[in-house]
Amino acid sequence: MNERLKKQLDFALEIDKEKSIFRQTHLSGHGRNENDAEHAWHMALMAYLLKEYANEPVDISRVMLMCLIHDIVEIDAGDTYAYDEEGLKTQKEREDKAKERIFSLLPDDQKQELMALFDEFEEYETAESRFAHAMDNLQPLILNNSNNGEDWREHAVTAEQIYGRQSKTRLGSETLYEEVTDRIVQEHIEKGNITSV
Amino acid sequence: MNERLKKQLDFALEIDKEKSIFRQTHLSGHGRNENDAEHAWHMALMAYLLKEYANEPVDISRVMLMCLIHDIVEIDAGDTYAYDEEGLKTQKEREDKAKERIFSLLPDDQKQELMALFDEFEEYETAESRFAHAMDNLQPLILNNSNNGEDWREHAVTAEQIYGRQSKTRLGSETLYEEVTDRIVQEHIEKGNITSV
Numbered sequence: 001m002n003e004r005l006k007k008q009l010d011f012a013l014e015i016d017k018e019k020s021i022f023r024q025t026h027l028s029g030h031g032r033n034e035n036d037a038e039h040a041w042h043m044a045l046m047a048y049l050l051k052e053y054a055n056e057p058v059d060i061s062r063v064m065l066m067c068l069i070h071d072i073v074e075i076d077a078g079d080t081y082a083y084d085e086e087g088l089k090t091q092k093e094r095e096d097k098a099k100e101r102i103f104s105l106l107p108d109d110q111k112q113e114l115m116a117l118f119d120e121f122e123e124y125e126t127a128e129s130r131f132a133h134a135m136d137n138l139q140p141l142i143l144n145n146s147n148n149g150e151d152w153r154e155h156a157v158t159a160e161q162i163y164g165r166q167s168k169t170r171l172g173s174e175t176l177y178e179e180v181t182d183r184i185v186q187e188h189i190e191k192g193n194i195t196s197v
Numbered sequence: 198m199n200e201r202l203k204k205q206l207d208f209a210l211e212i213d214k215e216k217s218i219f220r221q222t223h224l225s226g227h228g229r230n231e232n233d234a235e236h237a238w239h240m241a242l243m244a245y246l247l248k249e250y251a252n253e254p255v256d257i258s259r260v261m262l263m264c265l266i267h268d269i270v271e272i273d274a275g276d277t278y279a280y281d282e283e284g285l286k287t288q289k290e291r292e293d294k295a296k297e298r299i300f301s302l303l304p305d306d307q308k309q310e311l312m313a314l315f316d317e318f319e320e321y322e323t324a325e326s327r328f329a330h331a332m333d334n335l336q337p338l339i340l341n342n343s344n345n346g347e348d349w350r351e352h353a354v355t356a357e358q359i360y361g362r363q364s365k366t367r368l369g370s371e372t373l374y375e376e377v378t379d380r381i382v383q384e385h386i387e388k389g390n391i392t393s394v
Contacts, residue, residue: 001376005250009264009377012243014341038216041238046209048299049307053202056322061258068242068261080252110246142210179198182207 004107011105017075019048024081024142024155030147034077034140037070043067043135056127066132068123069114073098078192083161123173136173137165138180145184150191158195159185201304208302221278221352222337227344231337233276235270240332241265247332250372253324254296263318263329270295280358318392321368331369335377344382346390355392356382368377 021036044067051060071079076098078088100120103111120131144151152162162185172176188194218233232271237271241264248257266274273295296315298310318326341348359382367374385391 001380005376007247009339012239012246012336013343015242016340016343019224019231019239021226025218028210031217034216037238038232038234041241041265042209042213043233044218044241045212046259048262048265049209050206051304061261063263064241064258064265065245068238072209106246109293113217116280135285139209143213146210146213147206174203178209179202194243 005063007107008106008110011102011110014105016070018072021071021079022037023076023079025151026142026147028143030150034143036074038159039139040068043132044056046133046139047135050138050176051131053173054127054131054134055171055173057133058127062128062177063132063135066117066128067135068119069118069124070132070136072102073118075102080164081086081155083155083157088101119124124168130172132172134169134176137169138176141166141181141184145188149191150190152188152194155196159189162194203306203343204302205307208299208307211299212269212272215269218268219339220270220276222340222348223326223344225340225343227347230288231340233271234335235279237265237268240329240336243328243336244332247370248328251324251328251331252368253327254369255324259314259325260329260332260335263272263314263325263330266315267329267333269299270315272299278352279362280352280354316338321365326367329369331366331373334366334379335373338378338381342385346385346388349385349391353392356386359391 010176018040019037022033023036023039025034026032027034044064044070047063047067048060051058051063073095075093075094077091080091099115103115103118106114120126121132122128124133140151166181166185169181185194189196209293213314215237216232218235219230219237222231222236223229224231244260244264245257248260270292272287274291277288296312300312300315303311317323320327321327321330337348339350350352363378363382364374366378382391387391
């Protein structure tokens with residue numbers, strides 16, 4: 001087998017580990033914690049289904065690919081909960097190291113391509129990255145909503161924390177922010193599942 | 198919220214159930230059984246990484262989308278193991294019913310679009326569907342190979358059964374069939390993990 005194909009298969013096997021990185025979000029039906037691979041699959045499909053609501057025209061295949069790879073670094077760096085203040089301080093350093101190690105398994109051209117796409121996601125500067133981030137926020141929101149806000153209650157998350165993160169959904173989709181995010185968050189504040197300070 | 202967006206979100210929540218449909222394949226490192234959502238995520242990424250080996254030029258975003266949705270019907274129909282002769286007899290009927298119910302949650306235009314893509318995958322007639330099927334075969338193969346063929350041993354699968362299924366990988370990619378599939382299968386026949394009759 002040639003070296004190029006061998007590297008591609010090594011990478012393909014390595015990313016299997018993403019299925020063992022668990023998030024704070026629970027599956028609908030008060031299920032178990034969700035893992036990164038499931039989250040990425042769900043986000044990519046939601047991006048395709050909801051693409052008509054993007055603020056700007058997007059290349060949807062780039063958005064989907066971004067969704068599929070955006071958590072690969074967590075194989076080494078672990079999942080950092082959106083409202084974990086301590087973890088967030090070291091997140092970038094941990095993820096940069098992981099990015100270098102994991103994408104280096106690929107042939108150089110694919111390493112460069114996927115690292116650039118990963119960086120694009122992180123930088124929020126393109127229409128595609130902003131819409132992918134909107135999905136990254138919306139996907140756990142609909143699960144948590146279906147579970148009567150149990151993840152928020154468990155972590156005693158405040159409205160301020162949620163709006164701090166979820167307001168970025170606006171950058172990708174005003175419509176989804178107004179029609180979905182804001183409505184759900186308001187409803188759970190009223191129900192007392194989210195602490196309003 | 199308008200009816201269209203409500204339908205899209207209902208579908209997005211419904212497909213969360215795919216994360217609870219478990220396959221016979223085990224994660225690498227002799228891990229637990231894999232579920233359909235993880236499998237679909239892995240296949241879609243492998244399709245992107247290995248697209249240069251497709252027999253014919255493919256629209257890779259169609260291939261990826263096909264990979265992401267191809268097992269949605271299993272939410273109702275369950276997973277049918279590739280070598281389960283009895284299950285295979287009723288598979289089509291179970292999956293047709295499921296397809297109608299699940300995709301009908303979507304607005305009609307998206308229902309028609311995704312059902313057509315699902316059918317295209319099933320029919321093996323386009324370059325995209327053949328390459329997506331190659332990924333459907335290759336993805337569990339590399340996991341099982343990494344686990345020293347434990348899934349084959351557990352089910353006492355024969356070389357004839359494996360070649361019956363895996364030979365279709367050829368239709369999508371001669372290179373991957375020769376360089377990966379055939380080599381791995383031969384190796385596991387030699388090791389005695391696959392029964393050669």
